[in-house]
Amino acid sequence: MAATHTTLAKSGPMPPPARTLAQRLRAGDQVAHGITLAAAASILLITALLVFELYINSTESRAKFGWSFLITQTWDPVADEYGALPFIYGTLVSSALALLIGVPLGVGAAIFLAELAPPKISDALTFLIELLAAVPSVIYGLLGIFVLVPILRVAEPSIRALLGWTPLFQGPFYGVSLFSAGVVLSVMIVPFIISISREVIRAVPADQREAALALGATPWEATWDVVVPYAKSGILGSIFLALARSLGETMAVTMVIGNDPKIKASLFAPGYSIAAVVANEFTEATGQMYTSALIELGLVLFALTIIINGLARALVATGSMGGKA
Amino acid sequence: MTSLHTLRRKMVNAIMLSLTGLCTLAVAGTLVFILGYLFVHGAKDLSLDFFTKLPTPVGETGGGMANAIVGSAKLLLIAMLVGVPIGFLGGVYLAEFGGTTFSFVVRYVTDLLNGVPSIVIGIFAYTLIVLPQKHFSTIAGGLALGVMMIPIAVRSSEEFLRAVPSSLREGAMALGASRTRAILTVVIPAAKNGIMTGIMLNLARVAGETAPLLFTSFSNRFWSPGWDQPTAALPVMIFTYAISPYEDWHQQAWAAGFVLLMLVLGVNIVARMLLVQRKHVAR
Numbered sequence: 121m122a123a124t125h126t127t128l129a130k131s132g133p134m135p136p137p138a139r140t141l142a143q144r145l146r147a148g149d150q151v152a153h154g155i156t157l158a159a160a161a162s163i164l165l166i167t168a169l170l171v172f173e174l175y176i177n178s179t180e181s182r183a184k185f186g187w188s189f190l191i192t193q194t195w196d197p198v199a200d201e202y203g204a205l206p207f208i209y210g211t212l213v214s215s216a217l218a219l220l221i222g223v224p225l226g227v228g229a230a231i232f233l234a235e236l237a238p239p240k241i242s243d244a245l246t247f248l249i250e251l252l253a254a255v256p257s258v259i260y261g262l263l264g265i266f267v268l269v270p271i272l273r274v275a276e277p278s279i280r281a282l283l284g285w286t287p288l289f290q291g292p293f294y295g296v297s298l299f300s301a302g303v304v305l306s307v308m309i310v311p312f313i314i315s316i317s318r319e320v321i322r323a324v325p326a327d328q329r330e331a332a333l334a335l336g337a338t339p340w341e342a343t344w345d346v347v348v349p350y351a352k353s354g355i356l357g358s359i360f361l362a363l364a365r366s367l368g369e370t371m372a373v374t375m376v377i378g379n380d381p382k383i384k385a386s387l388f389a390p391g392y393s394i395a396a397v398v399a400n401e402f403t404e405a406t407g408q409m410y411t412s413a414l415i416e417l418g419l420v421l422f423a424l425t426i427i428i429n430g431l432a433r434a435l436v437a438t439g440s441m442g443g444k445a
Numbered sequence: 446m447t448s449l450h451t452l453r454r455k456m457v458n459a460i461m462l463s464l465t466g467l468c469t470l471a472v473a474g475t476l477v478f479i480l481g482y483l484f485v486h487g488a489k490d491l492s493l494d495f496f497t498k499l500p501t502p503v504g505e506t507g508g509g510m511a512n513a514i515v516g517s518a519k520l521l522l523i524a525m526l527v528g529v530p531i532g533f534l535g536g537v538y539l540a541e542f543g544g545t546t547f548s549f550v551v552r553y554v555t556d557l558l559n560g561v562p563s564i565v566i567g568i569f570a571y572t573l574i575v576l577p578q579k580h581f582s583t584i585a586g587g588l589a590l591g592v593m594m595i596p597i598a599v600r601s602s603e604e605f606l607r608a609v610p611s612s613l614r615e616g617a618m619a620l621g622a623s624r625t626r627a628i629l630t631v632v633i634p635a636a637k638n639g640i641m642t643g644i645m646l647n648l649a650r651v652a653g654e655t656a657p658l659l660f661t662s663f664s665n666r667f668w669s670p671g672w673d674q675p676t677a678a679l680p681v682m683i684f685t686y687a688i689s690p691y692e693d694w695h696q697q698a699w700a701a702g703f704v705l706l707m708l709v710l711g712v713n714i715v716a717r718m719l720l721v722q723r724k725h726v727a728r
Contacts, residue, residue, distance in 0.1 A: 148623060148625035148626065149623055149624045149625050151625070152537075152542075152624070152625040152628065152629075153538075153542050155534060156534045156535070156537045156538035156541070156542055157538055157542065158534075159530070159531050159532075159533075159534030159535040159537075159538060160534075160535045160538040160539065160543070160547075160548075160551045161551075162531055162535075163531065163535055163551060163554060163555055163558065163595060163596075163599065164550065164551065164554050166531075166558070166592060166595070167554050167557065167558050169569075169573075170558075170561070170565075170566075170569045170592075173568075173569055173572040173573065174565070174568065174569070174572075176572075177568075177572050177576075224468070225468045225471060225472060226468075226472075228464060228465040228467075228468030228469070229465065229468040229469040229471075229472050231465045232462075232465035232466050232468060232469045233469060236462060236465065236466070237469070245469060245473055247717065248473055248476055249472055249473065249476065250717075251476065251710060251713055251714070252472070252475070252476045252479075254649065254650070254709055254710065254713045255479065255653075255706065255709070255710075256652075256653020256654070256655070256680060256705060256706070256709060257653070257655065257656075258653065258655040258680045258683050258684050258687075258702075258705075259479075259483070259653070259683070259702050259705065259706055261684065261687065262683060262687050262698060262699070262702050263479060263482065263483075265687055265688070266687075266695070266699075267482060307475055310472055311472075314472065338454050338455060338457070338458035339458060339462065340457060340458040340461045340462055341454065341458070344461070364560055367562070368560075368561075368562025368563070368564065368565070369562075370562065370563060370564045370655070370656035371655045371656055371680075371684060374684075375684070375687065375688060395562060395564045395656070398564050398567075398568065399564055399656055399659055402568075402571070402659065402660045403659065403660050403663070414568075415568055415572070418564070418565045418568040421562055421564070421565055422561060422562070422565050425560055425561065425562055426557060426560065426561075429556070429557065429560035430557075433556055
């Protein structure tokens with residue numbers, strides 16, 4: 121044994137014969153490496169160019185309004201005065217509402233699919249739910265206008281009876297509103313929360329839940345007090361991913377939010393989101409300053425989603441502990 | 446006392462577990478409802494005219510969206526020409542040549558690009574092409590969709606190439622093939638089906654994108670006269686028709702929504718089934 125070992129160590133692997141550049145070029149390795157490297161580098165280039173174009177083309181607006189752009193409520197194309205606050209407010213509130221509805225539903229369903237349902241049923245349901253994520257957002261908008269809004273008009277009196285005492289559900293309800301936008305968004309983000317959360321819950325080692333059960337915990341206690349805390353950062357990551365998606369969601373929101381750039385306390389009032397105002401007004405923007413302000417809104421949205429996405433990826437990465445998210 | 450406590454725990458257990466079941470039911474029910482509603486409302490107004498005729502002016506019934514269907518196909522073709530080569534070659538780099546800090550940066554930026562809202566990508570294509578050209582164009586819309594395809598194309602190509610066992614690579618190289626030859630003749634053919642399926646899913650995803658087209662390829666009531674001219678696209682037509690005040694336009698929007706959804710879901714179902722089959726074979 122030892123003899124073989126030394127012989128092997130002595131002879132060692134033969135160093136590859138030195139090849140000239142021409143030989144290596146003929147073999148194609150350098151060329152292939154170069155071509156694929158160029159493709160990879162072009163992704164960096166495209167992303168950098170995207171940031172650059174947004175920054176350069178919003179120069180006028182940034183120069184005129186400065187940071188107060190973010191906290192100004194006026195949006196007046198006639199007077200050429202622009203502020204982003206109503207849109208930032210609408211974007212954040214509709215997304216917050218979407219999370220409020222979507223997170224309990226999504227995490228609940230993920231727990232059911234990962235812990236309780238038989239694997240075959242779980243896989244079939246997950247397949248269906250992931251199809252929901254493939255439905256184009258304009259179709260959610262279509263359903264929002266013609267199905268959800270009429271339903272909400274019918275449901276409005278009961279919502280008001282239940283929650284009407286809060287300032288959040290005051291004032292007239294036209295159907296299109298921040299509330300409708302939040303509901304549509306919640307339907308759109310639930311599939312993301314479910315499919316990622318189910319994976320991270322499934323990745324929790326079986327001995328964790330078995331140990332809890334052996335100590336006398338009920339299945340629910342084992343799930344809620346042991347498995348879910350173990351998978352916490354992954355679930356949190358899925359929620360942040362969903363948030364980033366709902367912040368940038370355009371068509372479905374544009375079609376049901378009401379498109380009114382005012383900040384009202386009531387969720388029943390129409391609102392506006394960053395993505396929606398860009399979608400609606402970009403082609404109509406006549407002046408330089410108008411276009412520039414809309415592009416700056418795009419820059420704000422970009423920054424917002426980048427921050428949330430970065431947080432989400434970090435959380436999902438730590439949640440799966442070196443495994444693939 | 447203890448038995449009461451146990452009873453309470455058992456009740457909490459039963460209630461919470463059924464609640465999670467209800468959550469699942471609610472979500473799955475929503476999907477069934479969406480599909481059912483679109484079937485009933487969309488299929489009803491679908492006729493051959495929808496695929497062969499141009500949109501009619503307001504008030505005139507009938508007509509179709511032939512120009513939008515062709516427009517969408519043209520946009521997807523450009524998107525594929527932009528997104529697939531960059532995405533695929535980038536994926537080959539990450540799977541076969543990468544492994545250093547640079548690969549980490551590329552992966553990170555790719556994820557970042559994937560998170561950029563589609564409307565922002567639209568602004569990007571607008572500033573790149575529409576602004577200098579001073580008019581809307583099919584190419585700008587296709588470019589926007591193409592940029593959206595890149596991140597997913599990179600990651601799915603990388604994943605499928607990595608799934609090829611390294612013994613295949615080593616075998617080819619042991620027979621004297623260069624690294625490139627091994628990749629071209631052994632690794633890529635082995636990963637081909639997966640990569641193609643990834644591209645199909647990717648195309649289905651951008652086929653439904655509306656926001657980046659609104660101010661790039663814009664829209665057109667007629668046949669688009671050329672690649673550098675505005676064109677109609679199916680998702681944009683759904684949007685404009687849905688928010689219009691006309692009843693027969695709403696009907697057309699439903700029909701278009703039905704066609705688009707069938708296309709997207711059809712591709713998704715077929716592609717996912719192929720992927721699942723392949724996984725079983727590999728095991």
